[in-house]
Amino acid sequence: MKAKLFCLFIALFAFKAQAQLVHLSVGTGINFPSGNSSNISAVGLQGYLKTEVTLSPKYALTATGGLSQFFGRTMFGVSNQTLSYAPIKVGLKYYTTEYFYVEGQLGAALPLKGSTKTALVWSPGLGTYFKSKNNNNRLDIGVRYEGFTSSTLIIPSGTTFSTFSFVGLHLGYVFSL
Numbered sequence: 001m002k003a004k005l006f007c008l009f010i011a012l013f014a015f016k017a018q019a020q021l022v023h024l025s026v027g028t029g030i031n032f033p034s035g036n037s038s039n040i041s042a043v044g045l046q047g048y049l050k051t052e053v054t055l056s057p058k059y060a061l062t063a064t065g066g067l068s069q070f071f072g073r074t075m076f077g078v079s080n081q082t083l084s085y086a087p088i089k090v091g092l093k094y095y096t097t098e099y100f101y102v103e104g105q106l107g108a109a110l111p112l113k114g115s116t117k118t119a120l121v122w123s124p125g126l127g128t129y130f131k132s133k134n135n136n137n138r139l140d141i142g143v144r145y146e147g148f149t150s151s152t153l154i155i156p157s158g159t160t161f162s163t164f165s166f167v168g169l170h171l172g173y174v175f176s177l
Contacts, residue, residue, distance in 0.1 A: 021054040025140055027172025033070065034145075037164045040080045044070035044166065052093065052174075060093040064105060067112075070166075083164075084112035085148065087121045099129045109148045119150035119164070129174070136176040144168050 031044035048066030055061060065088045072080035091105030107121045127142025147165040 022177045023052040023054075023060075023174050024177055025050045025052070025172040025174040027140065027170050029168050029170035031068065031070065031146075031166040031168040033164070033166045035165055037166060038073075039075055040073060040164070041070035041083065042073050044068055044083075046168065046170070048170070048172070050172065058095050060095075062089075062091045062093050062103065062105065064089045064091070064107075068109075070164075083116065085109040085116075086112055087146075087148075089121055089123065091123075099131075100126070101128075102126045103142075103144075117150055119148040122147055122149065123168075125168075127170075138174040138176075140170070140172040140174050142170050144170070 025048075027048050027050070029046045029048070031046060032038075033041045033044065046066055046068040048064055050062060050064040053061045065086065068085045068087055070083040072082045074080070087107060087109045089105035089107030091103055093101050093103040095101045103125050105121070105123045105125075109119045109121045111118065123144045123146035125142055125144025125146075127140055129138040129140055131138050145165065145167055147163045149163045
């Protein structure tokens with residue numbers, strides 16, 4: 001059901017952008033939990049699909065969906081389970097130059113297993129592009145700070161957090177459609 005909702009969301013977003021330039025990117029990333037979140041997990045991996053609709057040479061709307069997995073860590077004899085989420089976000093991207101951008105996104109992190117609850121996702125970030133010599137496709141490299149915020153976010157070990165936060169590094173391939 002969640003996968004169907006995500007596909008419908010991406011399709012509607014792309015349909016609304018008929019006259020604008022549309023980019024589709026596929027990528028992967030590594031996440032490093034920060035603060036108290038690092039007691040739960042030391043590292044996470046992600047895969048994502050992103051649609052970008054150009055509004056002007058400086059602005060674009062974005063819609064991102066993917067899978068994030070944070071591997072459980074053992075501290076002081078307590079083992080934490082692996083956390084799996086499907087974050088779905090929309091946002092605004094601002095190009096400071098042709099190849100450098102800053103971006104902000106908001107959305108929801110849907111839990112894929114365990115007793116965790118759906119959380120608000122927020123993520124500011126920045127990145128750069130490297131153009132391909134033979135076509136309009138690009139390589140996207142970026143960094144972002146992301147938080148999954150919920151007053152009832154319960155980590156499987158029983159610890160209550162208001163925000164599970166991390167720094168993420170991503171690498172994606174951008175197709176111009």
